Amino acid sequence: MQTVRKDIHNSELPILCQSCEARHQGICGAMTSEQLLAISKHTRRVRREPGQEILADAMPIASYANVLKGVVKLTKVLEDGRQQVVGLQFAPDLLGRPFASESRVTAETASDVELCMIPKTALEALMSAGGPVEHRIMMQALRELDEARDWMVTLGRKTAAEKVASFLYLLATHIDPTEETALATFDLPLSRADIADFLGLTIETVSRQLTKLKAEKVIEIANYRHVSINDLTQLRLRCG
Amino acid sequence: MQTVRKDIHNSELPILCQSCEARHQGICGAMTSEQLLAISKHTRRVRREPGQEILADAMPIASYANVLKGVVKLTKVLEDGRQQVVGLQFAPDLLGRPFASESRVTAETASDVELCMIPKTALEALMSAGGPVEHRIMMQALRELDEARDWMVTLGRKTAAEKVASFLYLLATHIDPTEETALATFDLPLSRADIADFLGLTIETVSRQLTKLKAEKVIEIANYRHVSINDLTQLRLRCG
DNA sequence: CGCCGCTTTGATCTGGCTCAATCCGTGTGG
């Protein structure tokens, strides 16, 4: 699956960075080999199980983190406990709010996740240089803004059936960072409760809509988690 | 109302920029007087009535624009015509998607609006320098991302009553760029239809919730447009 | 095997939508 890509500078690169997805599309792709070598002395690769908190809302951020594998959900809660997932981060997204002392969201692992932790000071030193690294981070922020606004349409104006279809379509097109086209089969990285919180629905409604898509042969689900998309065009059509 | 603020460099500044809000909090605040003088030769101050399109979705962007006065709504539509307002821009926000050839949203004036049009090439030249101007634009993008995610909670998890209260609270705290505290009285810059599209509700529901807030003495409305907030704490409490 | 947590399925309820009538402020023409 994960093969080491050709890179003319591989010989000068830290071993761990050589096969790293972030080296290509992620922010590390904007660094010179010298910068990469320097920062790699401070980074730390970690693995997290589902349901672990990475950043807490309104808490100081000690580290940024590159998502290397798996899915991280960004959530917000109301005082009374109502929750909304406000974004999903896939490899090779950078986690952490640049230029803010505290996070504005809670970031939690949804699936098994691999992260590359980057100390706040180390990354901010690279950013303040104001070169290609800051630019790459800005591009990610702008992309996230576009995605957030797309999702606002889903939350505000789509039916439950359209919401669930949109969610499956989003996963199919985002879950594999190396793949350009939509994936026909994958494991759901989110529980029904997480999906409900992402779509602004209840668990029961999500379940019923999935059952409906299954009954209509658009998708198949095995073991509650493993999804196969039989008809991607049909799915796209149902996104509203 | 609008007074000329003290600025030690005023004498070197273009006349039009001297009393301009964007000179202070907006992107122009990040420019040197030389840059400001240079770019001011290309900018053009325009006035627009409500309901005018400034940027069209999926269309090339000819110009960026600084909002100097009034409110601009950013909208997206589904094929079947369902519409969602995905953001409101107040002075001194910059309008236009940086580093994209086309807009991802439609921008339309909601109220009477004053804009400072900046040709695409002129602003992008300043940005590619990568200095404080790009940084200031990045800060705006990050703030807009925070706001979009806050609004996702409103769209996905709040009741109609909470949505309307949140909308009024948002206006009270954003409509006047010079004022730090919330405004107790202002004119609604959006029609009931626009408000409904912002909140993911229908016109009728918005109207009923406003009537309810009026009946409960939290607000007053004159002429359908002029709002007075009697009890800001009460309003805040009703935001969920 | 038996418990536990997640998911599905069923029955009922309700907040917000739909459809329809009316109101009201504004602009227009007589």
Add this chain to the structure above:
DNA sequence: CCACACGGATTGAGCCAGATCAAAGCGGCG
């Protein structure tokens, strides 16, 4: 100056998509 028409806003009645409440089903793990 008034009569009238028009577009946005309000109000009312009834309905339905999705929420809520409740009861199984199922898979994984000790």
